[in-house]
Amino acid sequence: MWSFFARDPVKDFAYEILPDSPEKSGIWTLHRGKRKTTGDPVSVFVYEVSQGTEQQTQLAKAAFKRMKTLRHPNILAYVDGLETDKSLYLVTEQVTPLAVHLKAQAETGGSGELEVSWGMHQIVKAVSFLVNDCHLLHNNLGIWAVFVDRAGEWKLGALDHVTPEQGDPSGVSLPSPKAVNPDMEKYDPPDTSNSGAEKWAGEVWRLGCLIWEVFNGPLTRTSALRSLGKIPKSLVPHYCELVGANPRARPNPARFLQNCRAPGGFLSNSFVESNLFLEEIQIKEPAEKQQFFQDLNENLDSFPENFCKHKVLPQLLTAFEFGNAGAVILTPLFKVGKFLSAEEYQQKIIPVIVKMFSSTDRAMRIRLLQQMEQFIQYLNEAAVNSQIFPHVVHGFTDTNPAIREQTVKSMLLLAPKLNETNLNQELMRHFARLQARDEQGPIRCNTTVCLGKIASYLNAGTRERVLISAFSRATKDPFPASRSAGVLGFAATHNYYSVTEIAGRILPTLCAVTVDPNKNVRDQTFKAIKSFLSKLEAVSEDPNKLSEIEKDVGSCAQPAGASSSWAGWAVTGMSSLTSKLIRNTPGADGGSASDSSGPASTTNQASATDEESTTNKGIKWYTTGRSSSAMAVKTQSSDWSSSGWDADDSWSNEKEGQGQSSETDVTSTSTMLDLPEGVRLASEYNWDSSGKGVTQNDLFSKSTTFFPRLCFLSDPSKAELSKKKREERRKELEAKRAERKAAKGPLKLGARKLD
Numbered sequence: 014m015w016s017f018f019a020r021d022p023v024k025d026f027a028y029e030i031l032p033d034s035p036e037k038s039g040i041w042t043l044h045r046g047k048r049k050t051t052g053d054p055v056s057v058f059v060y061e062v063s064q065g066t067e068q069q070t071q072l073a074k075a076a077f078k079r080m081k082t083l084r085h086p087n088i089l090a091y092v093d094g095l096e097t098d099k100s101l102y103l104v105t106e107q108v109t110p111l112a113v114h115l116k117a118q119a120e121t122g123g124s125g126e127l128e129v130s131w132g133m134h135q136i137v138k139a140v141s142f143l144v145n146d147c148h149l150l151h152n153n154l155g156i157w158a159v160f161v162d163r164a165g166e167w168k169l170g171a172l173d174h175v176t177p178e179q180g181d182p183s184g185v186s187l188p189s190p191k192a193v194n195p196d197m198e199k200y201d202p203p204d205t206s207n208s209g210a211e212k213w214a215g216e217v218w219r220l221g222c223l224i225w226e227v228f229n230g231p232l233t234r235t236s237a238l239r240s241l242g243k244i245p246k247s248l249v250p251h252y253c254e255l256v257g258a259n260p261r262a263r264p265n266p267a268r269f270l271q272n273c274r275a276p277g278g279f280l281s282n283s284f285v286e287s288n289l290f291l292e293e294i295q296i297k298e299p300a301e302k303q304q305f306f307q308d309l310n311e312n313l314d315s316f317p318e319n320f321c322k323h324k325v326l327p328q329l330l331t332a333f334e335f336g337n338a339g340a341v342i343l344t345p346l347f348k349v350g351k352f353l354s355a356e357e358y359q360q361k362i363i364p365v366i367v368k369m370f371s372s373t374d375r376a377m378r379i380r381l382l383q384q385m386e387q388f389i390q391y392l393n394e395a396a397v398n399s400q401i402f403p404h405v406v407h408g409f410t411d412t413n414p415a416i417r418e419q420t421v422k423s424m425l426l427l428a429p430k431l432n433e434t435n436l437n438q439e440l441m442r443h444f445a446r447l448q449a450r451d452e453q454g455p456i457r458c459n460t461t462v463c464l465g466k467i468a469s470y471l472n473a474g475t476r477e478r479v480l481i482s483a484f485s486r487a488t489k490d491p492f493p494a495s496r497s498a499g500v501l502g503f504a505a506t507h508n509y510y511s512v513t514e515i516a517g518r519i520l521p522t523l524c525a526v527t528v529d530p531n532k533n534v535r536d537q538t539f540k541a542i543k544s545f546l547s548k549l550e551a552v553s554e555d556p557n558k559l560s561e562i563e564k565d566v567g568s569c570a571q572p573a574g575a576s577s578s579w580a581g582w583a584v585t586g587m588s589s590l591t592s593k594l595i596r597n598t599p600g601a602d603g604g605s606a607s608d609s610s611g612p613a614s615t616t617n618q619a620s621a622t623d624e625e626s627t628t629n630k631g632i633k634w635y636t637t638g639r640s641s642s643a644m645a646v647k648t649q650s651s652d653w654s655s656s657g658w659d660a661d662d663s664w665s666n667e668k669e670g671q672g673q674s675s676e677t678d679v680t681s682t683s684t685m686l687d688l689p690e691g692v693r694l695a696s697e698y699n700w701d702s703s704g705k706g707v708t709q710n711d712l713f714s715k716s717t718t719f720f721p722r723l724c725f726l727s728d729p730s731k732a733e734l735s736k737k738k739r740e741e742r743r744k745e746l747e748a749k750r751a752e753r754k755a756a757k758g759p760l761k762l763g764a765r766k767l768d
Contacts, residue, residue: 026095028104030057036110039157039171040069040193041103043110055092056160058103068188072173073101075187079172080105083147086292087139089160089170108160108168115227126245127284128317129227132159132167134270134280134288139169140220141266144213148178153190154219155200156226164323178212199235202260210260217263221255224248248279283312291328302332306341313348321349326361333365340376343369347387358391367396370404375416378408382419389426397430402439409443414453421447421459428467436467437475448483454492461487461495465502468509473567476509485522493531500526500534504541508565512552515545 028046036043038058046057060073080091080103095102111132136159143149151158151174158171174190190197202218204210226232229242238256241249251273254264264272273280290297290305297305306329313321326349329342350362366388369381382405392401405427408420428436447460464483468476480502487499503519510519523545526538552559 023095023097023100023102026102028055028057028093028102030059035059036113038110039153039173040065040073045107046104054107056105056108058105060101060103062099062101066193068193072187072193075175076171076173077101077103079175083172083175085139085142087135087142087167087169088172089168105170106162106168108162108170110157111159111161111167111227112156114161125317126279127282127315128165128320130280130282131285131288132161132165133224133227134273134285135167136169136223137220137266137270137273140216141270143175144178144216144266149175150178150212151175151216151219154216155197155223156231159223162323163319165317165319166324199232203235203258204260211263211265213265214260214263217255217266217269218260220266220269221252224252224255245279247277248273251279283308284316287312287316288324291324294328294332303339303341306332306345310344310348313345318352322352325349326353330361330365333369339374340380343377343380343384347384350388355391358388362388363391363396366392367400370401375411375413379416379419382408382416382423385423385426389430392430394430394432397427398432398435402427402431402435406439406443409447414456417447417451417453418456418459421456421463424463425466428470431470433472436470437472441471441475441479444483448486454490454495457487457490458492458495458498461498461502465498465505468506472569476506477566480506480509481514481518481522485518488522488526493529493534496526496529496531497534497537500537500541504537504544507544507548511563511566512549512559516549520545 027049029049031045031047033045041058041060044057044059046055047053048055060070062070065073074096077094077096080089081094084090089108090106091103092106093104140151140154143151151169151172153171153174154169155171158169160168160170162168174187176187180186191201200219200222202215204214221238222232224244225238225242228244229237229240232238241252244252251264251269254262255269257263270280272278274285275281287305287309294302294305309325313325316325325345329346329349333342333346346362346365350358353361366381369377372378405420405423408416408423411417411420424440428440431440444460444464448457448464451457451460461483464480468480471479484499484502484506487495487502490496490499500523503523520542523538523542527535527542529535529538548562552562
């Protein structure tokens with residue numbers, strides 16, 4: 014029982030002092046500490062009664078009492094305390110002495126004027142609160158009395174000598190700072206005996222000393238205040254008022270603050286304005302908040318890192334959670350996220366992002382898709398498949414082309430994290446529909462580009478079923494860039510095809526594209542054909558190379574990053590998806606430049622030529638734009654199988670001769686030059702082995718009959734079969750028409766009235 018009363022209260026204290034080297038802070042010793050239950054960091058000021066004098070003990074107890082009762086955002090916040098016969102423990106928010114903070118900043122380049130300006134604003138505001146609202150005098154203002162928290166905000170502490178301006182009613186007087194420490198005398202104003210001075214004269218004098226030490230270092234003697242040193246020019250006039258010889262001319266702290274906030278003043282800048290807005294953000298109008306977050310994005314790059322992490326970020330998260338801020342907070346949120354560690358990002362930002370994906374706000378959704386590259390590495394596979402992908406796929410069927418476009422591009426980043434079902438079934442189903450039915454040529458092109466880039470993540474069965482059908486379909490698209498993307502897709506995924514597929518399916522398809530009206534498409538096609546032919550020749554020369562060439566055909570899906578070796582075929586570099594967009598909207602899917610108007614929410618009106626659709630390095634992303642011939646793609650077959658990719662036969666039957674329909678209608682070169690009838694340019698002829706001239710149009714039929722037979726003689730091409738069927742159908746219709754005409758018989762006399 015007696016042991017219970019003899020227990021040491023320090024052991025039961027809720028806070029633990031960490032074994033770090035303490036900092037001396039006046040009569041106190043400053044330690045780092047943490048709460049025992051939660052581990053939250055704190056600062057602990059410790060005063061040992063046995064090591065101090067009676068005057069110091071009196072000051073420590075007065076400060077302990079004052080900290081409990083004095084609350085203000087710019088004054089060091091009291092958290093907990095413990096007072097025993099041996100010692101006093103004062104627990105506050107985690108802080109660092111200003112002198113230590115400035116020294117650390119100097120080693121890394123020094124504190125910027127923005128940070129110092131806001132810190133000075135806070136200290137002056139705290140002094141103004143004490144003098145004007147509480148009618149108290151600090152009496153101990155200096156660099157030792159200022160502390161800096163994790164957000165870089167300055168707090169006023171060292172309340173040991175705080176007294177009422179009219180004196181303590183109880184009659185107890187505290188010793189002056191110089192009575193405890195004689196070295197403090199240099200901070201006293203020279204007019205302490207002037208009874209006509211304002212009550213704040215001594216406070217603002219010490220405020221001037223603090224400003225001098227912040228910019229110039231420790232004050233060695235009072236006369237050094239006359240030398241301005243490194244004090245900014247915009248602050249000099251106001252500083253001189255603080256340390257003026259006439260105490261009656263020294264301004265009230267509130268007026269000093271007002272003077273410095275005037276246009277051109279030291280405290281008039283975007284950083285101070287942003288902080289003041291954040292302090293009152295809860296009472297601001299929604300329109301004001303929207304404008305603030307838009308402006309904040311431009312200013313964040315110049316703001317201190319700790320301020321962004323510990324003050325801006327909580328306000329952004331609160332604005333999203335409770336303020337209905339919308340998509341406007343996304344850009345500043347991701348900017349601040351760059352300052353966080355991976356653990357902090359997972360804890361603070363990822364839950365918000367996951368919640369944002371379920372939003373029905375289109376602006377929010379498209380911003381998330383555009384900036385996915387900034388946070389995709391922090392998303393785990395479980396969250397992507399269960400919470401994010403189900404919401405993202407709605408973008409494939411959105412009526413807004415810009416959202417469909419960004420949804421396709423986002424798959425490049427999401428594909429490595431998708432599970433078997435979402436990647437090989439759900440995503441392929443949406444890609445098949447987009448590539449076949451979307452009215453926007455650039456979206457069909459980007460779908461083909463994306464499929465080629467994520468091919469390494471697909472399983473072998475999906476690759477075998479999808480790739481050849483998808484790229485073959487793309488080569489018949491009316492949009493030139495889509496045809497080029499299909500050709501380059503074959504080339505980029507060459508290692509996933511067997512030699513039988515190359516000879517029987519791929520080369521016949523590519524041969525038909527060798528007469529494409531677009532020069533860039535033809536060039537890419539010839540390169541791809543040469544590449545595939547070299548493979549066939551290698552196997553023909555040495556059959557033992559077959560296993561090496563087909564080693565990747567049945568390979569399993571590769572992990573993330575495995576396709577980086579050929580990623581440049583479509584987009585050079587992936588540092589920013591949106592930066593790779595071509596800002597010109599193609600005028601028509603057929604390639605002729607014409608004026609087109611896209612939706613107001615997507616891109617501006619523009620025109621583009623066929624040559625802009627491809628580059629030497631590969632396909633670029635295309636922005637969406639509605640064109641006059643965009644609707645032509647709707648005539649494609651809609652008789653899809655469950656997978657959506659097994660409709661190549663129906664596409665060929667319906668689209669043979671239409672794949673370049675908008676291109677083949679273009680006036681020939683001879684007509685454009687107004688040559689005599691029957692006269693053709695030599696460039697419009699190609700020559701066969703017998704030396705007979707063959708026109709360009711003749712090549713369309715020959716490329717789908719003669720060339721495929723060179724590659725795979727034992728199997729007639731699908732183009733031949735479809736042409737034969739159409740011919741039989743035409744003859745059948747002519748026969749029926751003749752039968753109906755014969756059935757009517759000769760015209761009877763008298764059936765028509767004669768004149």
